[in-house]
Amino acid sequence: xxxxxxxxxxxxxxxxxxxxVRGWLLLSVALGGLSAVCLVVVFVGLAQLVDNAAFHxxxxxxxxxxxxxxxxxxxxxxxxxxxxxMAGTQAGLRVVSSVRQDALEHxxxxxxxxxxxxxxxxxxxxxxxxxxxxxPYFARYMPAAARMVVQPLLILAVVxxxxxxxxxxxxxxxxLVPVFMVLVGYRAQALMDQQWVRMTLLGGGFLDALRGxxxxxxxxxxxxxxxxxxxxxxxxxxVTLSVMKxxxxxxxxLEFFASLSIAMVAVVxxxxxxxxxxxxxxxxxxxxxxxxxFMPLRNFSASYHARQNALASMTxxxxxxxxxxxxxxxxxxxxxxxxxxxxxxxxDSVFASYDGQTAVLQNVTCCFARNRLTVLEGASGAGKSSxxxxxxxxxxxxxxxxxxxxxxxxxxCVAGLRMAWVPQxxxxxxxxxxxxxxxxxxxxxxxxxxxxxxxxxALSFIMALPQGFDTPLGERGSKLSGGQVRRLALAxxxxxxxxxxxxxxxxxxxxxxxxxxxADAIRGCTIGRIVIAATHHSALTARADTVLHVSGGRVVxxxxxxxxxxx
Ligand SMILES: Nc1ncnc2c1ncn2[C@@H]1O[C@H](COP(=O)(O)OP(=O)(O)OP(=O)(O)O)[C@@H](O)[C@H]1O
Numbered sequence: 001x002x003x004x005x006x007x008x009x010x011x012x013x014x015x016x017x018x019x020x021v022r023g024w025l026l027l028s029v030a031l032g033g034l035s036a037v038c039l040v041v042v043f044v045g046l047a048q049l050v051d052n053a054a055f056h057x058x059x060x061x062x063x064x065x066x067x068x069x070x071x072x073x074x075x076x077x078x079x080x081x082x083x084x085x086m087a088g089t090q091a092g093l094r095v096v097s098s099v100r101q102d103a104l105e106h107x108x109x110x111x112x113x114x115x116x117x118x119x120x121x122x123x124x125x126x127x128x129x130x131x132x133x134x135x136p137y138f139a140r141y142m143p144a145a146a147r148m149v150v151q152p153l154l155i156l157a158v159v160x161x162x163x164x165x166x167x168x169x170x171x172x173x174x175x176l177v178p179v180f181m182v183l184v185g186y187r188a189q190a191l192m193d194q195q196w197v198r199m200t201l202l203g204g205g206f207l208d209a210l211r212g213x214x215x216x217x218x219x220x221x222x223x224x225x226x227x228x229x230x231x232x233x234x235x236x237x238x239v240t241l242s243v244m245k246x247x248x249x250x251x252x253x254l255e256f257f258a259s260l261s262i263a264m265v266a267v268v269x270x271x272x273x274x275x276x277x278x279x280x281x282x283x284x285x286x287x288x289x290x291x292x293x294f295m296p297l298r299n300f301s302a303s304y305h306a307r308q309n310a311l312a313s314m315t316x317x318x319x320x321x322x323x324x325x326x327x328x329x330x331x332x333x334x335x336x337x338x339x340x341x342x343x344x345x346x347x348d349s350v351f352a353s354y355d356g357q358t359a360v361l362q363n364v365t366c367c368f369a370r371n372r373l374t375v376l377e378g379a380s381g382a383g384k385s386s387x388x389x390x391x392x393x394x395x396x397x398x399x400x401x402x403x404x405x406x407x408x409x410x411x412x413c414v415a416g417l418r419m420a421w422v423p424q425x426x427x428x429x430x431x432x433x434x435x436x437x438x439x440x441x442x443x444x445x446x447x448x449x450x451x452x453x454x455x456x457x458a459l460s461f462i463m464a465l466p467q468g469f470d471t472p473l474g475e476r477g478s479k480l481s482g483g484q485v486r487r488l489a490l491a492x493x494x495x496x497x498x499x500x501x502x503x504x505x506x507x508x509x510x511x512x513x514x515x516x517x518x519a520d521a522i523r524g525c526t527i528g529r530i531v532i533a534a535t536h537h538s539a540l541t542a543r544a545d546t547v548l549h550v551s552g553g554r555v556v557x558x559x560x561x562x563x564x565x566x567x
Pocket of ligand 1: 113116354355360378379380381382383384385386387534
């Protein structure tokens, strides 16, 4: 019962998507209907033609006008069917690209903290195969569902004018198909749901194994991991086979009903022809039409699993759309950038938690001022990164708020501040050094790249690379050391020329001399901006204007340490 309620929701969601491509769907249905009309006209004409030739000695020739009309109708049947399929495909492809775009935008608005609740492998599978599963629903199922109504009704109307017995047989057997579909539908739907769960688990398993290859090899667990993936693949194979079994059984049963019904029509007509109580033209016409009466029902049943697959994938896609949107991320882009730089950014009585229960920040009240370097220090797990996540708008406070103030104390919109972030594990994209730096400012020239690289102590190692700024960096910066990645990320953040620069462990992984140079660089870039850094490194703490000590999710101002310099 709960399952059916869930699928009602998905059904509504999918129906909502249909509104986006209403024009294409209507075109597909209209052309499909036109094709059905042309087909019926062709059969009526053909029956007449054969009857005239066989029983009245009127052999048709190409000079007869209505032979050309018939050929024209045949061409129209094929063309309209082709165009109907094309319009359906357009609708499907458009839904796929718009849902994928929506899902990506939603993930962006949810921000990294909320997004990390879903396993990356699952998100990947959903954004690829999950979204693709919607295409056959719109391209095939919806037009087939419409044609399943139009074509049989049209044929019934023609048969009603020709023969009452055939009408009765078709009327009795036709509805068996949709009734049967509904009966097997529930079982098939449950299997489809299972198939999607297995598939997303498999996607996650692949990604984990790929990412953790080094660790797995080091701990001698590669074979275990492969075995785990093999078990997942096997579970996926089994459930896929069950889905196929139901699909084959369904179509075999439908074939049986259809063949039985056509055979009944043929037998009834045959006996009446022998008895001389029916004419050849009517018998021939009804026998031409009977398979076409069942054809849309068969097509509908063949595409019915597309509907179930789409609903099952929609259930999983709703996990993405259910991620809470961070209000700040949602506002970002909608808000023009502040013309005035913020003088200070303040957390006011902020409480925050990741799971809605355990508070990782408790009643935090602190301010970060412009032209000053504020350092957050404290034990691992104390809540420094969480406080940075709140400042950046990735983690929404459960109570309290973050506010920005201008020079005269007037409130500014936080979403309108230009922020830059150097995370603990910076992400480098597949591309060159310059491509990665230009994520901070797409139009920056080479001179600007050199300037920020020098500031972040990255210029010397970049110039030592084979192609300097044009050196490709491999997947996630795999050709660089951890410290080099961090310095590139700092350069990229500086290139953005942010109002607020947030750094999480910017000196981690650097040799002592480089760490001091980077600490000096960070100190040097406080002019005109708010700089906040979480660190365990004394060199950076020593250069701070303000040191905040974080402990158990609470923040207190710490005494200032002495400054360390490069020897
Ligand atoms: N995405 C997350 N989901 C759930 N809990 C989290 C998440 N990130 C951090 N936490 C928890 O929040 C608490 C504070 O973590 P946080 O990363 O803020 O500490 P930190 O002071 O930055 O530590 P470190 O110095 O090791 O980086 C920890 O108990 C941690 O387990």
